[in-house]
Amino acid sequence: MRLAMLCVLACVWLSSPTEAQAPAAVPVFKITPVESTVKFFVKASVAIDGVFEKWDATLTYPSTDVTTGVLDIKVDAASVNTGSSMKDDKLKSKDFFDAKNDPYITFHSSKIVQTGPTTFDVPGTFTIRGVSKPETLNLNATGTKGSGEGTISGTMAFDRKDYGMNSGIPFIKIADRVEVSVDLKVKRVGGPPLVFKQ
Secondary structure, eight states, X not given: OOBOOBOOXXXXXXXXXXXXXXXXXXXXXXXXXXXXXXEEEEEESSOEEEEESSEEEEEEOSSSBGGGOEEEEEEEGGGEEOSOHHHHHHHHSTTTTOTTTSOEEEEEESOOEEOSSSEEEEEEEEEXXXXXXXXXXXXXXXXXXXXXXXXXXXXXXXXXGGGTOOOOBTTBOEEEEEEEEEEEEEEEEESOOOBOOO
């Protein structure tokens, strides 16, 4: 789903003449869009898969605890690219994304559940066509521990009919299940490292 560069929480250090203790800094992350992708796949008699060319994503932390992360993804529905203008036009139409009336597809999560050393469940609210429902993004993090940079990759599956996408595409048989995959290149640009569950 569509995306386009994102910066995160600013750390602010306060000092006072009385030398009161400054508040703890928080990790600040940047997602690099040119090295990141948001894709989708639908099983069909003729393959339907593609990418979103325009999107934004942010990952912010109010503390060093990895489970407190807030993930926001905002995709421009009209930026869908399947390599076929016929498929793109149909997906943008009111039968599917309804990009004219609801231009953005979004995912918002304020909780991260660590399920393993490098795996995470990210429950959140997914919105498409103006319909919002709870969905979970399953993520895996890769990178050198302690380096502050790496890739978070994952998938989320949803039933298109739950969001009012009940139509088909002429001469193409389409499954109801849609799989979304994200690959986000993340780098810590400020603050302390995150604390993970061992």
